[in-house]
Amino acid sequence: MTMKTKLAGGLFALAMAAGMAQAEPVRIGIAAEPYPPFASLDASGEWNGWEVEIIKAVCTAAELDCEINPVAWEGIIPSLTGKQIDAIMASMSITEERQKTIDFSDKYYNTPTVIVADTSADIAPTPESLAGKILGVQASTIHQAYAQEYFTDAAEIRVYQTQDEINQDLASGRIDATQADSIAMEDFVKSDAGACCEIKGAVADDPAILGQGVGAGVRKGDHELREKLNAGIQAIRDDGTYAEITAKYFSGDIYGG
Secondary structure, three states: OOHHHHHHHHHHHHHHHHHHHHHOOEEEEEEOOOEOOOEEEOOOOOEEOHHHHHHHHHHHHOOOOEEEEEEOHHHHHHHHHOOOOOEEOOOOEOOOOHHHOEEEEEEEEOOOEEEEEEOOOOOOOOOOOOOOOEEEEEOOOHHHHHHHHHOOOOOEEEEEOOHHHHHHHHHHOOOOEEEEEHHHHHHHHOOOOOOOEEEEEEOOOOHHHHOOOEEEEEEOOOHHHHHHHHHHHHHHHHOOHHHHHHHHHOOOOOOOO
């Protein structure tokens, strides 16, 4: 074999390796627990919902080959830092505490945090009104952090692994109220299962705990992926794709101010 042949073979191998590296998909982590209308499994086992469609649209606009990887919510940040996934797009709020561990893209939605209770209950989103009540919150969320900061002295805080479990206990009367995202709870109270309940109002804002909206989480220092996701988010906002997807699920804009 001549030196020219060896060189050509080496260049071909390098090109093939580069092509294979480029073909590796970006693993987008979503919560394995259903969170309608953002993400849930249909009868065929496929994930769908507003956030799933947004993920696909952002990846297409950013020219990223993405795959969706369901991960248990409590382990989703460790899965990112441990490189089992490359990004998180699971309704994760951008908070100061989380920014100590991971970086975030620009926000892609921002909705209020509310208290939900039985329609007959005289409950408001204040510590005084929740005194002596049982308040359900999902583990490892901004809602758990907020409730433990503002409501612990008044209410009993009961922590659950999923919002679905909370909603079931609220509907059956085992707890008095829950704190959660307004959009997710609007979907719940409109359902047959949530006919018992209503949104009692938004809690007082605390950006340090509740965050600055929902963004895509990436590993610290992964500026390249963060900027690609930012470009994808901006592109679908600019070309109308974001509004088109949103209109399928919600009556108004959820991007927030």
